[in-house]
Every structure is written in C-alpha cells, then in structure tokens.
Amino acid sequence: MSESKYYLVEKKGHVAWVWFNRADKKNAMNQDAWMDSPAVFKELDEDPEVRVIVVAGKGDAFCAGIDLIGMVGSMPELMENEQKGGLKWKLLKKIYPLQETMSAMEKCRKPVIAAIHGFCIGAGLDFVTACDIRLCTEDATFCLKETAIGFVADVGVLQRLPFIVGQGVTREMAYTAKTIDSRRALDVNLVNEVFEDADALFAGAQAMADGIAANPPIAVQASKDVLNHGTEASVADGLKYVASISSNIIPSHDLIEAFTAFAEKRKPVFTGN
Structure with missing residues (x-):
C-alpha cells in the first residue's frame, strides 16, 4: 500500500479501514488529503482480498473540512487580486484533480461505508456523499459550508447530494450553510443509521461491512x-x-x-x- 501522510489504511479480513489521520487538526483536509485519495482507493480497488471499505476519522471528529491555510500554497490563484482570464484558466485545471479526490470512492468498485462522528463539514461532507452508505454517531453534525466562506461547492457534493436527500434539502443546506444534527440527517436520509457513540459506530460499521463482504x-x-x-x-x-x-x-x-x-x-x- 502506498504511504500517505494523511490516510492510514488498516485491513480486518475482507474489510479495509481508511482513517483520516490528522486528529490534531480535526482531520482538516490538507494537500496530502486531496492528492493521496485516488491512489489509496485505486490500490484498494485492485486488492482482491478487500471487498468493502470503511472510511472514518481518528480523534474526536470525522473531518472539519478543507485546510484553507494549508491549501493556499498550492492554489495561490485564490489570493490574487487580479482575477483575469489567464488566472481563471490555471485555477480551472487545478479543480479537476480536487474533484478526483472525491470521485475516487465512487469509482472504486468496492462499496465504501462512511462512519462519521463529530464534525462532518464542507470537504468532509463532499467526501461522504461520494461514499455508498453513511452511518453516524448521535453527536455528528453536518454542514455544506462553502457558501458561508464565499465558495461554491465544486468537487461533487452539489451533484451527489440531491440523489441522497433530494433537491429541496440540498438547496436548503447549500444556500443557508447551516449545520444539521444527526436526527435531521437521519430524517432526510443523509445517513442510514445513528449510533450512540464512536465505539458503537465503528462496531456497527464493521458489522455492516462484514455482512456485505459475505456476499458474492x-x-x-x-x-x-x-x-x-x-x-x-x-x-x-x-x-x-x-x-x-x-x-x-x-x-x-x-x-x-x-x-x-x-x-x-x-x-x-x-x-x-
């Protein structure tokens, strides 16, 4: 398995756990998170022993979103005052690889279960909407944050979320950038099941993954x-x-x-x- 400074991969039988492993920053997605995802999921896709993948976060949160400060160095175009055509063209070419960060789970042939606890904000929500199934803890919170900081969500959540929760809820979340709790997430079908705490969540995710892995x-x-x-x-x-x-x-x-x-x-x- 390729080494990643952001993701930690552990295998339990036919189930691979992909951990967001930046707990000190609440797993905010830095350059390594964005660049390493396609290779991680491609290798798991090609591993014949892996039948199901679970994505989870170390520490007290799933993902607090994009690490804006950490990403500025790789996308200096965001900070330029003169936003002219040539600059926009360069930025456009940088967005496509970021979209692949999320599409990697969707393109992976193996089912991907997101086990979410604590924050699931911005890029974190982008990530889990590209997964097949979402489970969460009672304390989990979700936010389509981009509009609140002046961005349009451009790496897939606006394309995928309507298939999960419908157009009305997607537009509400996108326009207001408000936070919803686990009960609301369950009500709108954003998550399949809610667990009491992280231990119960991870056990539940493993049990579901094992059940899927038992099928052809x-x-x-x-x-x-x-x-x-x-x-x-x-x-x-x-x-x-x-x-x-x-x-x-x-x-x-x-x-x-x-x-x-x-x-x-x-x-x-x-x-x-």
Whole structure:
C-alpha cells in the first residue's frame, strides 16, 4: 500500500479501514488529503482480498473540512487580486484533480461505508456523499459550508447530494450553510443509521461491512456499478445497462457456489470469480 501522510489504511479480513489521520487538526483536509485519495482507493480497488471499505476519522471528529491555510500554497490563484482570464484558466485545471479526490470512492468498485462522528463539514461532507452508505454517531453534525466562506461547492457534493436527500434539502443546506444534527440527517436520509457513540459506530460499521463482504463480490460490485450508472442515465438506459451487466457476470463461480451451498445446507465460500 502506498504511504500517505494523511490516510492510514488498516485491513480486518475482507474489510479495509481508511482513517483520516490528522486528529490534531480535526482531520482538516490538507494537500496530502486531496492528492493521496485516488491512489489509496485505486490500490484498494485492485486488492482482491478487500471487498468493502470503511472510511472514518481518528480523534474526536470525522473531518472539519478543507485546510484553507494549508491549501493556499498550492492554489495561490485564490489570493490574487487580479482575477483575469489567464488566472481563471490555471485555477480551472487545478479543480479537476480536487474533484478526483472525491470521485475516487465512487469509482472504486468496492462499496465504501462512511462512519462519521463529530464534525462532518464542507470537504468532509463532499467526501461522504461520494461514499455508498453513511452511518453516524448521535453527536455528528453536518454542514455544506462553502457558501458561508464565499465558495461554491465544486468537487461533487452539489451533484451527489440531491440523489441522497433530494433537491429541496440540498438547496436548503447549500444556500443557508447551516449545520444539521444527526436526527435531521437521519430524517432526510443523509445517513442510514445513528449510533450512540464512536465505539458503537465503528462496531456497527464493521458489522455492516462484514455482512456485505459475505456476499458474492462480483454481484456486490456489479450492483454498485449499475447504481452509479443509474444516477447519470434515464431509467430506460439504466435498464438496458443492467441487462448488459447481468448477462456479462452470469454465470459465475460464486453464483454456482451459492446454489451448491444452499443445496448442501452450508455457508458458501465466495472467491470473487
């Protein structure tokens, strides 16, 4: 696994935990956080032993957002007084790699579960909306912060959040930049489940990941592929696409193993083939 100064990767069986590991700064996303994400998730995507990924934060928060001070050095265009065309062109080219930081989870074939405690602000919310499933603690708070500091959220949250909570809630969060608590997050489907504290959250995330990992990997990954496609295509196109995917993965050794194990009344052993 490639070394990262921001992310810490730990493997527990078929589950990989990707930790935001900058607890002293409440895991604010610095240059390393933005640049290292694609490589981390690409390697996990290519690791045949990894079937599910859990993303979580060390310390007392998931992520307090972008480290603005830490990022100024790599994006001096933000501080220029003369915001003319040539400068904007340079800035545009720097935004694309930042978008890839978030898209890395979406592009990863393995399901990604976000286990959120404490702050999940700005870039932190961007990050978790690119994950497949979100779980949180009772003390978790969420904020689409960018408008409050003069930015438009440009790395994916405005594209992904409406599919999760709908247009109305997304616009409310984007326009007001207000903070919502875990109860509101659950009510609007931003999170799937709320846990009492971090220990319960991490145990719950591991249990969910283990449950997913117990299923045939090829079927889980194909389901993610089809669901991702469905957010960008019409229902008709999505149906054509899933038919194509289904015909490509059936039959598989895991499908045969599932039937055989059921007939033999034993637990199936899936290999991903």
